[in-house]
Amino acid sequence: GNSVTQMEGPVTLSEEAFLTINCTYTATGYPSLFWYVQYPGEGLQLLLKATKADDKGSNKGFEATYRKETTSFHLEKGSVQVSDSAVYFCALRRSAGGTSYGKLTFGQGTILTVHP
């Protein structure tokens, strides 16, 4: 079945540091990949997505590239801010068809704390 594995946290960085949160997946076919962010006390927001190999999703300075050869979708940001402190979830969705279509499989989440 499908699965997503994220690097364990929590991750603590100083402001303006470089961020990488690793995400690898196991899936049949060609899933779509997503990063979601959950700020303290809030719901889940879609941060970025990629639907095919070599696609790069980007938003708010965050980037992730769909690497089929390494089954990875690592999240990066060149310079984090205090306001980026949140929980980040990597997720995949089956590519098309069947009873699993549309369902999201989530990684366990990575807590990011950015200090001034």
Added chain:
Amino acid sequence: SAVISQKPSRDICQRGTSLTIQCQVDSQVTMMFWYRQQPGQSLTLIATANQGSEATYESGFVIDKFPISRPNLTFSTLTVSNMSPEDSSIYLCNHHRSGINSPLHFGNGTRLTVT
């Protein structure tokens, strides 16, 4: 993309009671899903809400505990029945439209505390 409204946003309930959570989408969508996020955990899919037929439940979730309705293509409800403190979680709905590039957005969730 369709906007999702979920209510209530939070509630505190006594054990043994039931709570119905509503999810409204502002346009017709093919699929609606219900997820649970237990404290400090990731999201787990409870079920797929099917329009005009019974919901499809994931392993570990049953209709008696989490009855779901989907009367039309824009609305669904999830009931958490006979609650216990272990049901304290955030419950979230999301939707999907046909089309491989359709993003999957979530409502703000319902934060449930059972005492």
